[in-house]
Structures are given as C-alpha cells and as structure tokens.
Amino acid sequence: MVFEHNKKYIQQFSRAIEEQENAYLVSEMESLHSADIAQILYQLNTAESKYIIDLLTAERAADVLSEIEEDLRNEFLKNFTGEELASFMDHMDSDDAADMLNELSVKEREEVLSSMDNRERANYILELLNYDDDCAGGLMAKELVKANVNWTVQRSIEEIRRQAKKVEKIHTLYVVDDYDVLLGRVSLKEMILAEDDTLIRDIYVPEIAMVHTYQDEEEVAELMQKYDLEVIPVINIQGKLLGRITIDDIVDVITEQAEIDQQMMSGISDNIEESDDIATIVKGRLPWLLVGVLGGLINAQFMGLFEDSLAVIPILAVFIPLIAATGGNVGIQSSTLVVQALANSNIQDSNWERFMKVTSVAFINGLLIGGLVFLFVFVFFGELKLSLVVSIALFTVVMIASLMGSITPLVLDKFDINPALASGPFITTTNDLIGIAVYFFVARMLLNI
Amino acid sequence: MVFEHNKKYIQQFSRAIEEQENAYLVSEMESLHSADIAQILYQLNTAESKYIIDLLTAERAADVLSEIEEDLRNEFLKNFTGEELASFMDHMDSDDAADMLNELSVKEREEVLSSMDNRERANYILELLNYDDDCAGGLMAKELVKANVNWTVQRSIEEIRRQAKKVEKIHTLYVVDDYDVLLGRVSLKEMILAEDDTLIRDIYVPEIAMVHTYQDEEEVAELMQKYDLEVIPVINIQGKLLGRITIDDIVDVITEQAEIDQQMMSGISDNIEESDDIATIVKGRLPWLLVGVLGGLINAQFMGLFEDSLAVIPILAVFIPLIAATGGNVGIQSSTLVVQALANSNIQDSNWERFMKVTSVAFINGLLIGGLVFLFVFVFFGELKLSLVVSIALFTVVMIASLMGSITPLVLDKFDINPALASGPFITTTNDLIGIAVYFFVARMLLNI
Numbered sequence: 001m002v003f004e005h006n007k008k009y010i011q012q013f014s015r016a017i018e019e020q021e022n023a024y025l026v027s028e029m030e031s032l033h034s035a036d037i038a039q040i041l042y043q044l045n046t047a048e049s050k051y052i053i054d055l056l057t058a059e060r061a062a063d064v065l066s067e068i069e070e071d072l073r074n075e076f077l078k079n080f081t082g083e084e085l086a087s088f089m090d091h092m093d094s095d096d097a098a099d100m101l102n103e104l105s106v107k108e109r110e111e112v113l114s115s116m117d118n119r120e121r122a123n124y125i126l127e128l129l130n131y132d133d134d135c136a137g138g139l140m141a142k143e144l145v146k147a148n149v150n151w152t153v154q155r156s157i158e159e160i161r162r163q164a165k166k167v168e169k170i171h172t173l174y175v176v177d178d179y180d181v182l183l184g185r186v187s188l189k190e191m192i193l194a195e196d197d198t199l200i201r202d203i204y205v206p207e208i209a210m211v212h213t214y215q216d217e218e219e220v221a222e223l224m225q226k227y228d229l230e231v232i233p234v235i236n237i238q239g240k241l242l243g244r245i246t247i248d249d250i251v252d253v254i255t256e257q258a259e260i261d262q263q264m265m266s267g268i269s270d271n272i273e274e275s276d277d278i279a280t281i282v283k284g285r286l287p288w289l290l291v292g293v294l295g296g297l298i299n300a301q302f303m304g305l306f307e308d309s310l311a312v313i314p315i316l317a318v319f320i321p322l323i324a325a326t327g328g329n330v331g332i333q334s335s336t337l338v339v340q341a342l343a344n345s346n347i348q349d350s351n352w353e354r355f356m357k358v359t360s361v362a363f364i365n366g367l368l369i370g371g372l373v374f375l376f377v378f379v380f381f382g383e384l385k386l387s388l389v390v391s392i393a394l395f396t397v398v399m400i401a402s403l404m405g406s407i408t409p410l411v412l413d414k415f416d417i418n419p420a421l422a423s424g425p426f427i428t429t430t431n432d433l434i435g436i437a438v439y440f441f442v443a444r445m446l447l448n449i
Numbered sequence: 450m451v452f453e454h455n456k457k458y459i460q461q462f463s464r465a466i467e468e469q470e471n472a473y474l475v476s477e478m479e480s481l482h483s484a485d486i487a488q489i490l491y492q493l494n495t496a497e498s499k500y501i502i503d504l505l506t507a508e509r510a511a512d513v514l515s516e517i518e519e520d521l522r523n524e525f526l527k528n529f530t531g532e533e534l535a536s537f538m539d540h541m542d543s544d545d546a547a548d549m550l551n552e553l554s555v556k557e558r559e560e561v562l563s564s565m566d567n568r569e570r571a572n573y574i575l576e577l578l579n580y581d582d583d584c585a586g587g588l589m590a591k592e593l594v595k596a597n598v599n600w601t602v603q604r605s606i607e608e609i610r611r612q613a614k615k616v617e618k619i620h621t622l623y624v625v626d627d628y629d630v631l632l633g634r635v636s637l638k639e640m641i642l643a644e645d646d647t648l649i650r651d652i653y654v655p656e657i658a659m660v661h662t663y664q665d666e667e668e669v670a671e672l673m674q675k676y677d678l679e680v681i682p683v684i685n686i687q688g689k690l691l692g693r694i695t696i697d698d699i700v701d702v703i704t705e706q707a708e709i710d711q712q713m714m715s716g717i718s719d720n721i722e723e724s725d726d727i728a729t730i731v732k733g734r735l736p737w738l739l740v741g742v743l744g745g746l747i748n749a750q751f752m753g754l755f756e757d758s759l760a761v762i763p764i765l766a767v768f769i770p771l772i773a774a775t776g777g778n779v780g781i782q783s784s785t786l787v788v789q790a791l792a793n794s795n796i797q798d799s800n801w802e803r804f805m806k807v808t809s810v811a812f813i814n815g816l817l818i819g820g821l822v823f824l825f826v827f828v829f830f831g832e833l834k835l836s837l838v839v840s841i842a843l844f845t846v847v848m849i850a851s852l853m854g855s856i857t858p859l860v861l862d863k864f865d866i867n868p869a870l871a872s873g874p875f876i877t878t879t880n881d882l883i884g885i886a887v888y889f890f891v892a893r894m895l896l897n898i
Binding site: 376 | 482484606609610613618619620636637638640641642658673674675676677678679696697699700701703704707708710711712714715716717721722723724727730731734735737738739741742744745746748749750752753756757759760763764765766767768769770771772773774775777778779781782784785786787788789790793803806809810813814817818821822825826829830872874877878881885
C-alpha cells in the first residue's frame, strides 16, 4: 500500500494550484501522510510547492518540511522568510529543526531562532547546533519525558500529561535522580500496569543501554540494532540525561552507510547522488578513475619491457583481458566477504582456520577455472605450451587475488580505514598489476622468451 | 558502551564452567543483556554453551536463543531435546519461535509443538509456520493488544492489563470492529491522557499504514522507513487484524538487503558468509567467475582476429589493461548511482535531463582521462599516432561505458530483476568486450592495419 504518485495525479494537483482550487487541495492533503505530501512537492515547481506549503497549518507544514530529503530541502527553504521558518520550527522536533537550521547561514539561523515563539524549543535547538551531524549529540532530540526516582506513579503520570503536548511519541519514561543523572527507565506499559501510589524507585529498570553525546552514529546504530531498541537515551560525561535518539533516525543512518559502502566499492569517493550537479559528480568520480588509469599506465610500462616477446608471440596478448578480469573478480569477491564479516563482528574461526578456508576455496576455483581454460585454449588455439601458460597463470592469479582480497580489508580495518575501500577499484587495480606480472613471468619461464 | 568480549573474559567464563562455579556464572549473566550472552556463547564450545543455557531460567534461555544468529542457531538447537525446546518456546515471541522451528525437521517441529504448555502460543506458531520467510506473514508476531471500537478507555486499559503479560513490548492499541477488522489505533500516550469513560470510537486514529500477509519484506521495510513507523499491523485479505511487525525485524531486513546487494556487486550469486562451508562458498562464487572467464575467452577469440596487427605493432597490446580497467570502472560507477537512485525512488529529473547529465559527466571525465593519457603515452612512448589511438579509444570507452552503466540497471529494473546485478561482473565483462573492440577499431582506422 505504498502511495503511488502517478503523473495524472500530479498534473491534477498542478492544475488545481493554477486555478487556485484551495478547497480541493486542502481536503486532498488532509487525507495524505506528510511523507506523501513531501514526495508530491518533489514533482512540483518552486512556486507550486510554496503555494501548497502556504495552504497547510504551521504544524503540518513543519511535518512536511521534516520529511523532505536533505539534499533538496535547501532549495525549498529559500522560498520562506525567517519568520515563516520560525513558525514552522515552533512545531518541529528539536532534532529535525536543528538539521534544517544547519543548512542556513549563521545570520539566517539567528534570525529564525530569534523569531521563534517557543523559547524552550529555540534553546533546545541552539544546544543541538553545537554537535556534529554524525555523532549521537547531532542525532538526538531534546524532547523526552522524565520522572524523578522518588516520585510515585501517580505524580509521574501527571508529569507525562503535562509534558505530553511537547513530545510527539513517548516510548518510555526516563528515571533520573535529583541531579538529572539518568538511572533507568519505566515503559508506558509498566506505568499502566502499576498502582498509583507505587514508587518509581520500586518499578524502574536500572540496567539500560545509553550513549554519550560524542559517540559516532555508527556506534549508536550498532548498539540499537544489537539490543533491538526503539529509542536510546543520550547522556553527557557526568551521566546527565540530555536527549534521546529514535530508531527512525538510525534506520536512515544504516541505509546511508550501506549507500556509502556501495559507492566506495564502485570507486566513488564522495557520497554523491544522481541528482547532484555535474561538477560534484565529476569530482566524486574522477579520483578513483585516475587511480585505475595510473594502474593501467604502470601496467603498460611494465608490459613495454616485454615488447620483444609480444612481437615474437603476439597471441600472448589476447589473454591479457582474461587474466586481468579474473584477478579483479576473485579479489573483489574475497574482500567483500571479509568486509561483511567485519561489519557483523562475525569472525568466529581462528585466523588459521580462515586462512585454510580461503586457500581451499581459491584452490578449488583456481583449479576449475584453470582446467576449463586449458581445454578451451588447447581446442581453439591448438597450442599446448600456450594453454599451459594461460592456465597456470590463471590458477596463480586466482590464488594470489584471493589472499590479497582477504587480507587487504583486515589491514585497512587495523588502520581504522573503512575496509569497504578494499572492495573497489583499489583491489582491481592491484590485481590487474599482479595478474599481468604473473602471466608474463610464467610465459617467460615456459616459453623461454 | 558496546559490550566488549575480550579473550580474558571468555577464558574466565570457560574456567568457571569447568570448575562448575555456578554462583559466579549466574550472577555474571544476570548483569548481561541476552544479546551479550548470545555473543559469549559463540566463543564457547558446544558443551560449554549447553551448560550456560541450562543455568538460565527457561524465560531467559528463550531470550538468548532468540538473539543467536540464524546461521549458527541450528547447531545450538541440536543440543536440546524436543521438550527442552518446547519449554523455551513457551516464553518466546511467536515470530522468533516460528523462525526457530523452521530450522527443524517436520517431525521435530511436531514434537516440540505438542510438548508446549502454552497452547495459545503453540497455535500462534503453527499459524506462522504457514507463511514464507520473506513476506509480511513470515515476519509478523501474533502478540498484540487490541480493543473493540465500542469499548471505553477504562475497559481497554483492563484489557491491556489482562493481555500485557503475553506481550513484551506494547507500542499501540489496535482498534477493531466486531469482526476483528482493523479500523485504526490509539497510542499508549493517548490512553494515559484520556478520561476513563471516553469511548475508543472518539479517540482512535483511523488513517493507518498496514500490510497484507503476502506482501514482500522489502515493501514492508520501505513503508515503515517512509512513514517512520516502529510497528505496523498485518491484515488478511478481509482486512482482519492478524499480527504486527516491529521495526527491529525490519532493521535486520534492511541490513540483509544491503549485504545481498553488496554481494551481487561483487559477483557472488548466493547470499553466503565467510563462516559457510567451503562447498557453499565455491558454489556462490563460481558462477560469476565463469561469466568473467567466458567474457575473457570471447575477448581472446576476438583479439585473435588481430593477431597479425599485434605482430606488426606489438606495443598495441600494452594498453589493453588500461582500456579494459577504465571501461569497467566507469561502468560500475555509473550503474551504482542509478541503482541507488532507483532504490530511493529518487529519480526526479526527466529522462532527457538525466541523459544529458550522464553524457556531460562522461564527456568531461573522458576528455580529462583521454588528455592525460595522450600526454603520458606521447612522453613515454614517443609515438604520436599511438598516443592518439589510445586516447581516442579511452574517450570513446568512457562515453560508452557510462551510457551502458546508466541504462543497464533501468532495463533490469523494468524486467523486475534486481538492478544491483548491473553493478557487478556483468557490467565489467560487457565493458571489457566493448572497450577492446573499440580500441582495435580505432587502431585499425588510424594505423591502417
């Protein structure tokens, strides 16, 4: 039941805007989720989008703006005055508001913050602006419900009622001491089950997963994923409760990380998107292409040494793509498996066992591929020695590429470099070089050139 | 604060097991999260693991078993009798229990189910066993709290109290009509805020995201991610409420999907892990290696046609790896960007705009790379015509590989094949072939061979 925005529907929307059929537009938007409205805005032009947002209540507009993708939000925000933005932020969760403000200039930020009516939220946002985007502090929202450990259930429920308007989703009641130091939590379910005069002290769960403001977003993701959490509290160095991170933001972190890893595997160095401008895309793609080109040129220089051999036995050249491609493919397969095992902290066997397994797999694949290619070359080219050279070189390349592919990510990981780097052009380029060196070495040995 | 299992700690555990220091073990495990205990078990041998599980209460053992990774659980389960397993399942959420039973033989399943004391749960599990693993029905748990639309808040809270023991985490109260058809939901927060005699009819939120049992897990993930949901109800074709899916299971789906895509990009055809046995790994890796080998052999056959030219101008051969590698790298970059744009349903520009952008980026990269290589070849090899051949061929290969890389995933997507397939050996092999054909074509034109 994913909402589908077909072209006809969007055209209908455009026409209604043109003819200012506000009643139709308002009733249509009432039936839509904010995320769906955001997706409609993507397909309208700037003036049309602005028209739609102006028709919404400030609260709804805030929801819709929170849903708009980061890359595109900047464009949208330009359509609104500081005061208009302030009226949206009055209704926005502090984390979403801080994210949005981060995209404005310092001057614009100040203008928006000073125009906000909701002073408490403005202060929250101001605090959040201090944190880096990719740490727990940058992900957290300030809105949460907390109770003192010495209160009764009755008093806590009154507190929830008082605070509930400010907090959209309440997962849990955080329990703190007199100094606001986080002690534990009580689920809403427990609150409903408990008697009114029960003390929070007697029902709260002390053991709790929590993160510090400075912790990396990936650590937060790992923790929440491991313990199946929907929300995690954020504390400062003194243990004071500062905010909470909800799982929806972490799902975005996980998805983004997977995208970055994929791009790294494809030799794209910045995190770019198809919708970025041409200069950004070129800048993101060129570095690794150049590394590949450099590898190719070194290869050309190396093979130049064998120009004479190639003149004597030109057929040697025709198997170069086969050798290079096989080395690259085997290397990338090996490194990807190791990268994934690292990501899952899932390396259980000892180094020796893993080495033996990698070697066995490489041995079997190398033997099968080498054997097959031996037959093919012998049948189609009819030269025994050439068949031997190609198949022995292939076997060796498969063995070496497997080992290289398995070891490189481990080495990168040791040096705190994202091991996914090893699954990209880096390993292909290296294996091209090694593969061709092996090939000519074997040829020289067997063909006496 | 991710829990670290250092070797010393594990050794201490092993020693305590050997010396049967049960008091120490029990107190140690009380302070640990079930997920942490599961991770400790990975590092103990089978007998030690069994010893630990036996020390736990059935409820705790059930939690720990639910946390153990699917690939390893099968081994663990062999250590327990049907009756022991039944006693764990009495305390397990129906979705986890069904997942676990799925790994046993039909006979073992029946033995476990018939030994369970909790008959309601046994029936739940039996129902869930009917669904495929990767659809909404296979992901859902039967445990949920629901209320009739005509009840009061007071009566619903009584119902929550009654049902709460069976349901570990309560996110929301589902509202149904007399025929159990899902109408909407009330959050626990709203329940706490409402007066006792308010009717559910007057406070429930009717608009609701829901999925059918047969929907694919990726659709469920997309929906929950889009609407930032922590839980989603599952209905049958008549709209009857059957269960619910929680976000922690969806986070696992998202992570697994990213892994599968990564493996597809690396040319691994089955979803394998480093910890799988050698035969499985070989089987997962061989098919795409063979495709690459086949491509290399076709390439060899094609280049065989130019054997005479190669004999005359052997230096032509040394740039083959450069041409092939660049084509492969450019193609993979392009396809990855399109695959990600497809995954984000984030293609906003028209086809024409996108075509122009892809072409512009390719043109710039092709020009830069071509120019650079022209200079290099001219300086180091000192042959103008050769420099022209190599750089013109490179430029052409960059243009063609970009277009191929951009179009292939769109075509695969049209035919409902996972477009990530286009970012792997498939595109590299194709581009190798095209690149070398272009190279020899340009060489023949310019060098008159």
